[in-house]
Amino acid sequence: MKAIRNIQYGAMVFFGLLLGTSCSGLLDEPLENQQIAEGTDYTQTQNMVLMLYGAYNQLYDFGWEIYPSISVRGDDIDIGGRGDQPLFALADSFRYDRNFWAMNSAWTGLYGDLIYWQGAIEEIQKYQEAGANGTTAQQYIAEIKVLQGFEMLQLARMWGRILIPQSSEPSALLDVELSSFEEVMQYVSARMDEAIPLLPDMRPNQRSDVRGGVTRYTALAVKAIANLELKNYPAVAEATGQIISSGLFSLEPDFYHLFKLRGKLNNENLLELQYSDYGTATGTSNKYLWDFFGPTSWTPTRDGASGGWGFWEPSMKYIQFMLDRGERERLETTVIFTPDGITDVRNAYPNAPSWISNATPDGDVFNNSVRTKFYSGKHYLPSAMLTEGRTAYGENKNFTCIRYAEVLLMHAEALTSGATSSVMTADAAVNAVRNRVGLGPLSGVTLDQVLDEKFAEFAGEWGIRFYDVVRHDQTAELSYGGRTYDATTSRFYPYPLEQQDVLPQLREGN
Known part of the structure; x- marks a missing residue:
């Protein structure tokens, strides 16, 4: 966030060099980095909190190209953006190109965060050695470990074998051996175990020091995800059971509004990227680049509201799946239709319900586009919810x-x-989710029913669908619409060519 970014971090400034800089350039500057770090007065222990603010700022600066790289490969999403970024379309079809700039950017962005956070941990340790409160310092370090764990999960899910940074010096990566996918997940789980007892016992939105910041339940959720990938199901049940039994979290009653302003710091959220325009018409506005998801042509209810690039298209396969289930609330929330998209739906599904429209529940009208026939409703903020004077797509979401x-x-x-x-x-867990959207209860729930429920609930979110079907060997679902999934070549991305030029470990890694 810009407001935090303007704070002088002293020793932490050099870690910002990672952003927008090639890894090869960084490897030439370790001595300069060390000299900057030596200029900090660690006896000014009141400044230790700035390391934590900087760590969260780094998370909120999450690059827009990282999310689609994580999330595009499931049968819930088609890439959209027809006629532009052909290598992205190839990735959506499991035909990967090492030269694709977005994959390289995702790699450098995530590693930039991991190394920055490692530096923040090292700086906090120095403040503690200089007299800062030990309990506070260890909590800050635990929070940063959770941020590291979350992004390390994303790296391993994309590339399988990765490098686990142990130092804030980028050049130290040259001496790190590749860790297997399983080793990374075990490492993340163990780090969460270290962090959990040191973290606040509350919801993120109950914190008064860092609103929406990490708590022990965030760490438990990251641990559960890591163990899910390991198929260590008892550990998953134990971690999720702790979150459930806390009684602190609840489902937002309105699924549609969960993804709008009501979803900010909601009781349902365990981790979120936070943005704000501070309720003002002009001046500082910290925002995610939602343009990637936005319409190339629309008629918003708020005059002057901007559109976007039309790159993120919910799949027809998902739409038909939801229509077969008789779902409205989750489908209407997840998918925004264009007139051409409605025509395709009615041609493929003659009994499609009459409520399908290219006008959203908040009155914005989405017009035809050469790039996509459907848009993502989960990444849409109604133009009427924009702060007066603000026009950027999704701003303040x-x-x-x-x-x-x-x-x-x-x-x-x-x-x-x-x-x-x-x-x-x-049964109780599945039915709680179903009840929120008005669906009847199930009895004797099976794994297939759970995976179907996850498909319906999480379409377009963080690649959950792709990782689910891969984990349970149901990858036939991914071969549709001209795509062919091959378990030997499609599971992980190849390392970016630019990174192979810098890091010799990657040349034989995949």
Whole structure:
């Protein structure tokens, strides 16, 4: 966030060099970095908190190209953006190109964060050695470990074998061996175990020092995700069971508004990227670049509201899946239709319901586009909700990363995969999510029903669908619409060519 970025971080400034800079350039500057770090007066212990603010700022500066790289490969999403970024379209079809700039940018962006955060940990340790409160210092370090764990998950899910940074010196990566996908997940789980007892015992939105900041339940959720990838289902049930039994979290009653302003710092959220225009018509506005998801042509209810690039298209496969289930609330929230999209739906599904429209519940009208026939409703903020005087697409909207519905359905997935729990049954967990959107209860829930519920609930969110079907060997679902998934070549991205030129470990890694 710009307001935080303007704070003078002293020793932390050099870590910002990672952003927008090639790894090869950084490797030439370690001595300069060290000299800057030596200029900090660590006896000014009141400045230690700036390291934490900087760490959260780094998370909120999440590059727009990282999310689609994480999320595009499932059968819930098609890339959209027809006629532009052909290498992105190839990635959506499991035909990867090492030269694709967005993959390289995702790699450098995530590693920039990990190394920055490692530097923040080292700086906090120096403040503690100089007399800062030890309990506070260890909490700050634990919070940063959770941020590292969340992004390390994303790196390993994309590339499989990755490098785990142990130093804030970028050049130290040259001496790090590749860790396997399983080793990374074990490492993340262990780091969460280190962090959990040191973190606040509350919801993120209950924190008064850093509103929306990490708590022990965020760490438990990250631990659960890591163990889900390891198929360590008892550990998943145990971690999610702790979150559920806390009684602190609840599902937002209105699924549609969960992804609008009401979703900011919601009781359902365990981790979110926070943004704000501070309620003012002009001046500082810290925002995610939602333009990627926005319409190339629309008629907003708010005059002057900007559109976007039309790159993120919910799939027809998902739409038909939801229509077959008789769902409205989650479909209407997840998918925004254009007139051409409606025509395609009615041609493929003659009994499509009459409520399907190119006008959203808030009155914005989405017009035809050469780039896409459907838009993402989860990444849309109604123009009427923009602060007066603000015009950027989605401005003032937060980006949710982990929510309680995912915790419930991970719990159900673990139980239907062989784990046990005295906290909640799989039926109860699934039915809590279904009840929110007016669906009837299920009895004797199976794994396939859990995965279907996750498909319906999380379409377009953080690649959850792709990782689910891969984990449970249901990848036939990914071969559709001309795509062919090959388990030997499609699971992980190849390392970016630019990174292979810098890091010799990657040349034989995949």
